[in-house]
Structure formats: structure tokens, C-alpha cells
Amino acid sequence: MAKSVTDTALAFVAAINAGDATGLRRYMTEDHTFTDARGNSFSGAEKMVSAWQHFLHAYPDYRIQIKHMFAEENKVALFGDAEGGWRVNDAVLSQRWRVSAAWLAEIEARKIRRWSVFCDTTWATPPK
Helix, strand or coil: CCCCHHHHHHHHHHHHHCCCHHHHHHHEEEEEEEECCCCCEEECHHHHHHHHHHHHHHCCCCEEEEEEEEEECCEEEEEEEEEECCEECCEECCCCEEEEEEEEEEEECCEEEEEEEEECCHHHCCCC
16 A cells, blocks of 8 residues: 555556556545546546546556656645547557646545546547
8 A cells, every 4th residue: 555645646647557447446535536627527436447447448558657746735746748549439549649737636544535637638539
């Protein structure tokens, strides 16, 4: 189990980068809330496992690269890039996308209570 708030946030990122939606559950509180870059929030750890499975399927090879990180009390701000591909009609496209992004994690008892994403979302639409 993670020892610090930064360890917890980085373990969550590592599970995302491994494409392990089930593994992400280990790092979520029961009332875990995810807020996407459009401001939509979703709550409940089990609901989010399913949502991550869908997301990781739709955007294959999704990865987060952290370049900078700051922690204060129970919050960790992460800055870097996100990248991945697209799956359309169950075919993985050869094109890739990359976007600068930031994440804010609120930690409670060595688990992620809130995970918020901040980035431009134009990448979400696959090329024609």
C-alpha cells in the first residue's frame, strides 16, 4: 500500500498506465468521485471500474506521463501529458493523440477520494 499522498497518486497513475481498471479499484474509496475535463462528475468505486474499462477499451494504449507534481496536505496536483489511440467499430486506428493535462487527486486513508482531469478534449473525437 502507498505510504504517502504522492505514492498513492502515482500508484493510481501506474494502474491507469497498465490498463488495469480492476487494479484501480484498490486505490479508490467507496465514495470515489471522478470529474472529467468537461466538468461531469461520477461517483462510486464500482461504477468507476466499469467506466475505466470502457474508457481504456475506447482509447487503447492510454498513458499518463507525469512531468511535475505538487502535494499539500491530502491533495496532489499532477501535470504532464496524456496520450493514446482510438478504437472505432472495434478496430484500433493507427493514428495517435497526445494532450497536455493536469490531474488533481484528493487522498483519504491512502486511497483516491476524488480524481479530477483538466485538459482540452478535442482529442476525444477520432479522425475520419
